[in-house]
Amino acid sequence: MRGSLKELDYSILQQCMRCGMCLPACPTYDATKRERHSPRGRISLMRSVADGELKITGEFVAEMSYCLGCLACQTACPAGVDYSNLLETARSDIQAHGPRATLVARFWRAVTMRGLFMRPRLLRFAGRCLGLYQQLGLQTAFRKLGLTKLLPAHLKKLEPQAPTMARRFSNQLIAAVESPLQGKRYRVALLTGCVQDLAFSAINRDTADVLLANGCEVYTPPIQPCCGSLHAHNGEAEAARTLARRMIDLFPPSEFDAIISNAGGCGNHLRHYGQLLAQDPTYITRAKLWDTKLKDIHEWLIQIGCRAPRAGMTPLTVTYHDSCHLTHGQKVTSQPRELLRLIPGIKLVELPEANWCCGSAGIYNVTQPEQSELLLNRKIDHILRTGAEVLATSNPGCHLQIARGLQAAGSNVQMLQPVTLLARAYKSEQSAGR
Amino acid sequence: MPLTESHFQELRRLVGNENVLTAREDIIPYEFDGTAALKHRAEVVILPANTQEVSSCVKFASAHKIPVVTRGSGTGLSGGSVPSEGCLVLCLTRMDKIISVDAANLTLRAQCGVITANVDAAANAHGLFYPPDPGSMKISTIGGNVAENSGGLRGLKYGVTRDYVMGLEVVMPDGQIARLGNACVKDVAGYSMKDLFIGSEGTLGIITEVLLKLLPKPAARRTMLASYDRMEDAANTVSAIIAARIIPCTLEFLDRTTIGCVEDYAKIGLPRDCEALLLMETDGHPSAVEDEAAKMLEIARAHGARDVRVASNDAEALKLASARRSAFSALARVRPTTILEDVTVPRDQLATMVGFIAQVAKKHNLLVGTFGHMGDGNLHPTFLTDERNADEMHRVHLALEEIVDKTLDLGGTITGEHGIGLAKKQWLKRQLGEASYGLMRQIKHSLDPHNLLNPGKIFD
Numbered sequence A: 001m002r003g004s005l006k007e008l009d010y011s012i013l014q015q016c017m018r019c020g021m022c023l024p025a026c027p028t029y030d031a032t033k034r035e036r037h038s039p040r041g042r043i044s045l046m047r048s049v050a051d052g053e054l055k056i057t058g059e060f061v062a063e064m065s066y067c068l069g070c071l072a073c074q075t076a077c078p079a080g081v082d083y084s085n086l087l088e089t090a091r092s093d094i095q096a097h098g099p100r101a102t103l104v105a106r107f108w109r110a111v112t113m114r115g116l117f118m119r120p121r122l123l124r125f126a127g128r129c130l131g132l133y134q135q136l137g138l139q140t141a142f143r144k145l146g147l148t149k150l151l152p153a154h155l156k157k158l159e160p161q162a163p164t165m166a167r168r169f170s171n172q173l174i175a176a177v178e179s180p181l182q183g184k185r186y187r188v189a190l191l192t193g194c195v196q197d198l199a200f201s202a203i204n205r206d207t208a209d210v211l212l213a214n215g216c217e218v219y220t221p222p223i224q225p226c227c228g229s230l231h232a233h234n235g236e237a238e239a240a241r242t243l244a245r246r247m248i249d250l251f252p253p254s255e256f257d258a259i260i261s262n263a264g265g266c267g268n269h270l271r272h273y274g275q276l277l278a279q280d281p282t283y284i285t286r287a288k289l290w291d292t293k294l295k296d297i298h299e300w301l302i303q304i305g306c307r308a309p310r311a312g313m314t315p316l317t318v319t320y321h322d323s324c325h326l327t328h329g330q331k332v333t334s335q336p337r338e339l340l341r342l343i344p345g346i347k348l349v350e351l352p353e354a355n356w357c358c359g360s361a362g363i364y365n366v367t368q369p370e371q372s373e374l375l376l377n378r379k380i381d382h383i384l385r386t387g388a389e390v391l392a393t394s395n396p397g398c399h400l401q402i403a404r405g406l407q408a409a410g411s412n413v414q415m416l417q418p419v420t421l422l423a424r425a426y427k428s429e430q431s432a433g434r
Numbered sequence B: 001m002p003l004t005e006s007h008f009q010e011l012r013r014l015v016g017n018e019n020v021l022t023a024r025e026d027i028i029p030y031e032f033d034g035t036a037a038l039k040h041r042a043e044v045v046i047l048p049a050n051t052q053e054v055s056s057c058v059k060f061a062s063a064h065k066i067p068v069v070t071r072g073s074g075t076g077l078s079g080g081s082v083p084s085e086g087c088l089v090l091c092l093t094r095m096d097k098i099i100s101v102d103a104a105n106l107t108l109r110a111q112c113g114v115i116t117a118n119v120d121a122a123a124n125a126h127g128l129f130y131p132p133d134p135g136s137m138k139i140s141t142i143g144g145n146v147a148e149n150s151g152g153l154r155g156l157k158y159g160v161t162r163d164y165v166m167g168l169e170v171v172m173p174d175g176q177i178a179r180l181g182n183a184c185v186k187d188v189a190g191y192s193m194k195d196l197f198i199g200s201e202g203t204l205g206i207i208t209e210v211l212l213k214l215l216p217k218p219a220a221r222r223t224m225l226a227s228y229d230r231m232e233d234a235a236n237t238v239s240a241i242i243a244a245r246i247i248p249c250t251l252e253f254l255d256r257t258t259i260g261c262v263e264d265y266a267k268i269g270l271p272r273d274c275e276a277l278l279l280m281e282t283d284g285h286p287s288a289v290e291d292e293a294a295k296m297l298e299i300a301r302a303h304g305a306r307d308v309r310v311a312s313n314d315a316e317a318l319k320l321a322s323a324r325r326s327a328f329s330a331l332a333r334v335r336p337t338t339i340l341e342d343v344t345v346p347r348d349q350l351a352t353m354v355g356f357i358a359q360v361a362k363k364h365n366l367l368v369g370t371f372g373h374m375g376d377g378n379l380h381p382t383f384l385t386d387e388r389n390a391d392e393m394h395r396v397h398l399a400l401e402e403i404v405d406k407t408l409d410l411g412g413t414i415t416g417e418h419g420i421g422l423a424k425k426q427w428l429k430r431q432l433g434e435a436s437y438g439l440m441r442q443i444k445h446s447l448d449p450h451n452l453l454n455p456g457k458i459f460d
Helices: A010-014 A027-032 A039-050 A058-066 A072-076 A083-097 A103-118 A120-135 A138-145 A153-161 A195-199 A201-213 A229-233 A237-250 A264-270 A284-293 A297-303 A324-329 A334-342 A369-386 A396-408 A418-433 B005-015 B024-030 B051-064 B116-124 B142-148 B193-197 B231-243 B256-266 B286-302 B314-325 B327-331 B347-363 B390-409 B425-432 B434-447
Strands: A186-190 A216-219 A258-261 A294-296 A316-320 A346-349 A390-392 A414-416 B044-046 B068-071 B088-091 B098-102 B107-111 B165-171 B177-181 B206-213 B220-228 B250-255 B276-284 B307-310 B337-340 B367-373 B378-385
Touching (some): A010 A039, A010 A083, A039 A058, A039 A083, A039 B024, A058 A083, A058 B024, A072 A083, A072 A324, A083 A229, A083 A237, A120 A138, A120 A195, A195 A201, A195 A396, A201 A216, A201 A418, A229 A237, A229 A264, A237 A284, A258 A264, A258 A297, A264 A294, A264 A324, A264 A396, A284 A294, A294 A297, A297 A334, A297 A418, A316 A369, A334 A346, A334 A418, A369 A396, A396 A414, A414 A418, B005 B044, B005 B051, B024 B044, B024 B088, B051 B068, B051 B165, B107 B116, B116 B142, B220 B231, B220 B286, B220 B314, B231 B250, B231 B276, B231 B286, B231 B347, B250 B256, B250 B314, B256 B314, B256 B327, B256 B367, B276 B314, B286 B307, B314 B327, B327 B337, B327 B367, B327 B378, B347 B367, B378 B390, B390 B425, B425 B434
Parallel strands (some): A186 A216, A186 A258, A258 A294, A316 A346, A316 A390, A390 A414, B044 B088, B068 B088
Antiparallel strands (some): B098 B107, B107 B206, B165 B177, B165 B206, B220 B307, B250 B276, B337 B378, B367 B378
């Protein structure tokens, strides 16, 4: 339930006993040393709103927006505070009862949240247009001519950060049903995502390949709705619920051994449909079953005993960055590392502060560019110091952000995902066997 | 007298605009510390950068008779840094520099806002060791530790914060800066003034810099965990270890309720079905550690331990100690409000006291989780309750009264390491008696005649 802070079960707010254990884990507190920029401080503001002592002021809105939502505080919290629920409720409250945003901001919000990200075909069409704009050299031309300056403020900020669109999307790379050549053990559904589908469709292909190599029949409907994570994180609770219902309708959880997500941020939202649809008597049973079936790809592979590739690659030093919602949200921390260690030839070196946010955090790099940049630089520093040739991670947001940082630093460290490395290792078995 | 815009202007001139917080959204998060059910809003929160700025702010406050409450990270457990009526809060977290580590004299000099764990890390880089390790060491500040005279898990062998403070820099209630103590092991030049300020809870002066004693890092360490079906068996194990002339650095216990909560958080495979867990650690010369650990294991088994697990490496040992450190916060999982006590009795009375707490909780129909430092008699009975349930809160207060009376009967103290602050001042006179209590007030009055530093804490 994502209503308002006043309607929220008060004990969720009281769960915070203000011990301060979250402070050292919080990137914004670390940057400013101000209590309001800490999880404990933000919860005290939310509690003041719930108590009627504080209205939803502009400063309150600014604070909820300054939070990365990285959930590092949830890992640090011994008291088990459900910060994710609190933050989403606060943001939903802001949408419903906060100061009204400008007409332009509301327009773009409606276009993206209620338009594009509710309509998968339209989103792909927009992605195709963006792809053409990029591939035909229009982007470079527009920039040179200064035409990008004519874009509305919102798009102007987004334009340089827009990911490069893939030439072919997931539905052109993966058939609706693909079966392993031999030894089918499981039937799984593969969620192709939104950004993942448009910018990283090859990673979806790799995910399917790795699943096939491990005896999973893979079911991948060509048109899939957005999971609603973007909506929930930005206070659009009703839209998030609508999308959750569409997902459950498209992937009846009883028909699969597992429903696979390969994007850390989406996965964390996807495995809480039960909470989101708690008030929906028609869906609640299926939503709860869905939550038990939803698996992160790394988690699932380790759970079913991932087969070690027989061939690997020429010696390669790899380091791994934990995406926040995979490690703090889904608690999937050891599995990606275990998978990397399975691959012959890979030497895994630990990244210092591997689970510290890279500053991508959904649309944070657009809404809070300064803080985002500081976090990115810190991440890049650590990566360069490991001496690794490859940085592996498993969330499209982190992937884009860190790739941008590496490029800006003039580094030739490659960005790859663990499933891609694994898929390549399985492929090299065939050439090694020839 | 409420503060006005002209006061704020003056303060901004002293420390810079961005370091004077007056907006509600900025100061609401400074209404509390780690103590349950206590809060009050400050008039203004100031973040000074150095001792000079602290001194200027205190001079300003003194001239305008404005109360001053000092805080670090706000992790205190007796309400010591909760704002007083009409006060300005000095938050010293920006003063976070380690000034020097002197490996020849085994000392470390740091600003008050340095995080406790960073003190130990800096010592560690020189092969040295800062023993006091309060539960909140990852975020508590060293200045706060000194002001509260914090304890920790190693009290039995290594003592508490006071035992490691060699010198202090203190801003006095009139704004003067005094340096107390020095790097000499021996120093009898007049009264030991630094000792007056250690544990003074921000009521006598503001600690801005500390000079700490360090020790060589123990070459070896062994951590063990024993589980018991009866709490008395754990207590008897502790008595037997000490009777065998062994002083381990850590002897910590958790009761069944606490074990469940800690395991829910840390997921390190603690047994949920036992009545008591005893976390034991010995450190020192490798052969001595080997010998002591073997004896401790034998004693634990002889006193009814049903299982004893030895940490196989440093990482596992650290996990066990961290799990114990999370006990208080982890207990908050059970009920909305977590009221933590800190009563301490002479070690030989510990089993009696643990039994008494369980009886009192039963009598008043309350849920209590108890954990603490079995080696030094410092207990943390924690009431798991709901501040919005008036009837239950009343029963909690009745239970606390009985626990305090029993503690004092057994020759104990109402607080071993959390301080008096707001939470325990109602019982202080009962413990101290008229003469001793009067002496304390007299000292407070002579140093801070206008009662401007942390008013309402320790005394009314």
